[in-house]
Amino acid sequence: GQQLNQSPQSMFIQEGEDVSMNCTSSSIFNTWLWYKQDPGEGPVLLIALYKAGELTSNGRLTAQFGITRKDSFLNISASIPSDVGIYFCAGQLVNTGNQFYFGTGTSLTVIP
Amino acid sequence: SQTIHQWPATLVQPVGSPLSLECTVEGTSNPNLYWYRQAAGRGLQLLFYSVGIGQISSEVPQNLSASRPQDRQFILSSKKLLLSDSGFYLCAWTSGQGGEQYFGPGTRLTVT
Numbered sequence: 001g002q003q004l005n006q007s008p009q010s011m012f013i014q015e016g017e018d019v020s021m022n023c024t025s026s027s028i029f030n031t032w033l034w035y036k037q038d039p040g041e042g043p044v045l046l047i048a049l050y051k052a053g054e055l056t057s058n059g060r061l062t063a064q065f066g067i068t069r070k071d072s073f074l075n076i077s078a079s080i081p082s083d084v085g086i087y088f089c090a091g092q093l094v095n096t097g098n099q100f101y102f103g104t105g106t107s108l109t110v111i112p
Numbered sequence: 113s114q115t116i117h118q119w120p121a122t123l124v125q126p127v128g129s130p131l132s133l134e135c136t137v138e139g140t141s142n143p144n145l146y147w148y149r150q151a152a153g154r155g156l157q158l159l160f161y162s163v164g165i166g167q168i169s170s171e172v173p174q175n176l177s178a179s180r181p182q183d184r185q186f187i188l189s190s191k192k193l194l195l196s197d198s199g200f201y202l203c204a205w206t207s208g209q210g211g212e213q214y215f216g217p218g219t220r221l222t223v224t
């Protein structure tokens with residue numbers, strides 16, 4: 001099946017630092033989604049992107065839909081301890097509207 | 113507003129026993145519904161999705177099955193559980209037009 005390459009796999013940062021992660025695909029996507037998952041809970045949708053070049057913010061989080069439609073980026077500014085968790089990207093391919101494909105996740109640890 | 117429920121939250125079952133996990137969505141109609149399995153807190157694997165009552169698409173051949181007896185109810189079943197069925201099972205929904213996908217709280221299944 002379709003694979004999304006998400007990087008980095010894990011990050012250890014100091015509180016207050018900015019964070020950047022990305023997802024890439026070999027295929028064109030028409031939707032990109034970013035999620036955060038806490039241990040033992042379901043993923044929570046953070047940001048949804050629908051157009052190439054779109055830049056959307058949600059508080060300290062900013063995500064972008066890549067111009068090529070094959071990638072997306074998530075940035076977290078001024079990290080805080082509650083940002084700890086696993087972040088997933090997900091996307092929908094063009095012409096396969098019912099299925100979502102997920103990245104393998106980025107585990108974020110914030111050191112106070 | 114829409115909400116998604118999963119039941120039970122945790123389950124411990126012996127090998128060879130049957131399984132029934134339930135997912136219900138409130139506040140929307142004609143949703144697309146999905147079952148995923150997540151191992152070790154990473155990597156969501158799509159198991160089944162449904163675009164309507166009685167319509168089930170299977171992504172991974174295995175000893176699990178899914179049913180959609182009502183518009184907002186999605187059930188994951190097995191006649192005989194295997195050790196490899198252990199994992200975190202997540203239900204999700206999108207509107208019929210696609211776009212944003214929302215997850216339930218998950219069911220932690222341990223097969224002993």
